[in-house]
Amino acid sequence: MLIRRCAVLLLEPREETQFHLEQLLRGGDGLVRTLRCMALAPHLEAPIELDQEASAWLATLSPNVWIRLEPGSHQEELALPLVQAGLLVSKDDDDSDLARRDTRLRTVYWHPLAAVMHAFSRWDGVDAVRNMQESETETAEQMRQTLGEPPPEAKVMSLKGASTVLPEVDGNAFDALLSRRVTCRNFDPMRPVPLNMFAQMLQRTFGSRTRFKVGEDLVFLKKNVPSGGGLHPIEAYLVVQNVEGLDPGLYHYRGDTHELERLPSDVAIDRDFVMELVGQQHWFADAHVLVVLAPRFERTFWKYRQHAKSYRVVAMEAGHLSQTLYLAATDAGLGAFITAAINEKHAERALKLDTIAEGVLAVCGFGWRAGSMTTTELDPAGVIWHPAPA
Known part of the structure; x- marks a missing residue:
């Protein structure tokens, strides 16, 4: 069996935290932390969890050099589920859909980190509005209350005597x-x-x-x-x-x-x-x-x-x-x-x-803009939505 590793692979040690009342009652902080190793390969649609042996072995394999595994060996046994998952490519099955996607990734010349970031930052079925509601960040007031003090709106260098007040220039049609x-x-x-x-x-x-x-x-x-x-x-x-x-x-x-x-x-x-x-x-x-x-x-x-x-x-x-x-x-x-x-x-x-x-x-x-503002828009100067007279 000839195999090589997929073109781009990032191994992420991911810690997940859950609350357990029993742990709290035993004198702990109530948080149970689980460390999992996730394989992120951008030609795949989702991360794949690996055990310690598989992740360690994958880290030793080349994405370019084919290696031969002896029939019936432990390594071949280890490789079979990784080929099926798309993390390894088998020379005997290099026309499968996952193998073709891996080949395509190689020919497009992605930077590896960019490929991983793009692939795994895509959404499917996400309700952004509900997420804001559940996290209590739907309005500016909620954001301040939930998230605490924000960074300042502008950076001030505090360099005494080193700043120059620039002239205000009259606006034109572009302004x-x-x-x-x-x-x-x-x-x-x-x-x-x-x-x-x-x-x-x-x-x-x-x-x-x-x-x-x-x-x-x-x-x-x-x-x-x-x-x-x-x-x-x-x-x-x-x-x-x-x-x-x-x-x-x-x-x-x-x-x-x-x-x-x-x-x-x-x-x-x-x-x-x-x-x-x-x-x-x-x-x-x-x-x-x-x-x-x-x-x-x-x-x-x-x-x-x-x-x-x-x-x-x-x-x-x-x-x-x-x-x-x-x-x-x-x-x-x-x-x-x-x-x-x-x-x-x-x-x-x-x-x-x-x-x-x-x-x-x-x-x-x-x-076309609606005649009235039902959903709030950021127009503090009242250029679009003119404020009512005092």
């Missing part, structure tokens, strides 16, 4: 636009977004202004946001709910050609789908358009191979895109939002993404 940039949590589901406005939003945020070709197959797109290496890996998948002339459903925006592609889907794109997508955050569920920001990691990792910064520049690009979306929406008189409290696996299944080479980072969206 006025920035002041109106407020995260929208109240959308008007009765008023559709015009098709031209929808098209302008996509063109400004995700569209390409020009293209530059090098050789036969290397093409760089010039967009309105910066991108690591100029590679622009993030795709925009749209959940269209209320746009004039478009049927509700799932779409993909082609930024290079300014085209909208309707995705074939057997998933019902209804309120339940949207609520699950945004982690039950009902204040975003009525947005006219929701945009799933889904990077093709292999595009960036093609240049930055197993690079410690490669995942970071992709995440930064999602921030650039969301801010551009906010400003484009504000300029058009629309509201916008972005959230990372999402069920990524729900989106991956609906979009049929290759979860080794592609993924979901965040969901943003836009639409």
Whole structure:
């Protein structure tokens, strides 16, 4: 039997704590702590618990060099459940689904720590609102009471005589636009977004202004946001709910050609789908358009191979895109939002993404703002929701 270890593996000694009344009555602190060894392999969907012998043996195996195990040996006996779990790859079964996912991970050039972090920070079936309610952190007042004193809102260096008070500069139209940039949590589901406005939003945020070709197959797109290496890996998948002339459903925006592609889907794109997508955050569920920001990691990792910064520049690009979306929406008189409290696996299944080479980072969206504020929005200056006269 020829085997090798999977491409990326992190062994995590994980301590779990439970309250036991008996332990408290015997004079202890009532807490029973259990130490478990968990194997985190990003080509797998969940961590796998290992015993001490298996974890110690795995740590000695190469992810690249095949080794032969003698038939009937203790090591072969130890290897069989690890092959079945996907932590080892057998040369005799290297066409299995788990083995193919391991091979795919090798060809995408993930940095190992980034691959583990991305794979195991994805949600599925999480209710973010209920979590806040149960942890008593739903409102600012609750957060202060539950979490205690927060770090200060700004860092003060306390360097006497070393600071310079800068002049206040008169604002212009751009400053006025920035002041109106407020995260929208109240959308008007009765008023559709015009098709031209929808098209302008996509063109400004995700569209390409020009293209530059090098050789036969290397093409760089010039967009309105910066991108690591100029590679622009993030795709925009749209959940269209209320746009004039478009049927509700799932779409993909082609930024290079300014085209909208309707995705074939057997998933019902209804309120339940949207609520699950945004982690039950009902204040975003009525947005006219929701945009799933889904990077093709292999595009960036093609240049930055197993690079410690490669995942970071992709995440930064999602921030650039969301801010551009906010400003484009504000300029058009629309509201916008972005959230990372999402069920990524729900989106991956609906979009049929290759979860080794592609993924979901965040969901943003836009639409007409409602006429009244039902859910609180952070607008302390009253630029959007004008305070009532005293």
